[in-house]
Amino acid sequence: MQETSTLGTKSKPDSEPPLLSRLRQMIVTGAVQPGDLLAETALAQDFDVSRTPIREALKQLEREGLVEVRARVGTFVRKPTQREIHEMFELKESFEGLAAGLLARRGPVPELQQLRENVARSQEAVKNDDSELYSHLVHEFHSTLVAGADNRKLSEHYDLLMNQLAYHRIVSQTLSMPGRLQNSVKEHQAIIDAISSKDPLAAELVMRRHVASSGQSAVLAALHADDIDQPG
Amino acid sequence: MQETSTLGTKSKPDSEPPLLSRLRQMIVTGAVQPGDLLAETALAQDFDVSRTPIREALKQLEREGLVEVRARVGTFVRKPTQREIHEMFELKESFEGLAAGLLARRGPVPELQQLRENVARSQEAVKNDDSELYSHLVHEFHSTLVAGADNRKLSEHYDLLMNQLAYHRIVSQTLSMPGRLQNSVKEHQAIIDAISSKDPLAAELVMRRHVASSGQSAVLAALHADDIDQPG
DNA sequence: CTAGCATTTCTTGCATGCAACAAATCAAAG
């Protein structure tokens, strides 16, 4: 898998250090697993720089909640606790609800057409039982919606949250739950309808219900995944 | 002014580097003003350490949006744009609305008594026309409410936001608007009532309306302050 | 075989030196 960039939530085009981006990608894509050691010296050799810039990037990632730096022991990829996942889905619901409401309040919404096309392609993906494509489209739908809210601070907080939710293993597995795919597409359509109707309250409400239900599935999926990963 | 800690939003007792906290305090309390240069060498001498830990702290503050590091030029205290202030108040409304709803959902809420006492003291402050005390109590009310939501991730995002909103000059000035003090106390009481009634929807709604109205005042106040600061 | 202890190894924390570059300063020409 060479190009993992298609899934990355960027929205930060203003000169972020390349090292930071690459390290973050390694974590959110699962190229390095929770518990793995990210030693400064080793990374410095891999990226052909000194320890200093590596160290700065790792400290940033610590602040983003993606790694844990234990003094004089090592820097490790972090795995969110069950409680944190629950908390983050509460936040996700709030963020995306806010975004939907803001979208419904905006005058012209160029992103609406993009969302409509997304739903159309999602229906195709469901019909073809292509869960991988569908997973990608779901991410794109939510990402487009938040970006369309036209609130950069919201986008920053949202990106922070989603990176920590480790998109892949937690969100992806959610969708394979039987029956949720069809419902999910219908809900996406309902969200678009509410936004088109310029009804902020309805848009927010529908969006939040949608996130809440998918969140429950996701938390359950994460719980189940834990049973497999760590029987303790 | 020795102890500025009474106003600091902590909620991060887990060993944050002291340097980072002190530098952050200097910014949010206004000890250093927007536009001021924070040179690594000078700070290193002030705090009697080398440039390295200073540098790490400044990079963190850059990520928190409090400073801007311009390569090979200098690190400067940042001032949020008008647009960012508007965006952040939209987020604040969402955060505190979420918190109020979560509080109303909780079983026992130990913080309720604390909030009631806060309102009582706020009434006293209004009666005595002590706007400084009142300003402090308002901050405490909102801070206590968010903390009571029992969602650490929410608290983290909230702290990030509030630090960037530069509590003092933006929020403080808001309250001196004539007539808002009495209204504000009534609204705080209404929020407590909704939470006590275990009515999450009402709690969130009242909270959001409260934040929204205070936000409008705050944005106007910031705009006015800009007229004074920079006529350009 | 086990338990305890010394040692070795590996990691981050911090200090410091130098390079790269931007911006301010100052001098000289018109």
Added chain:
DNA sequence: CTTTGATTTGTTGCATGCAAGAAATGCTAG
């Protein structure tokens, strides 16, 4: 006086060396 240019000053970016400490390892005694 203004403008243009060279020079000086100041700043961050990065590499590297050493210290402090934690944890793994191996050795020794029982």
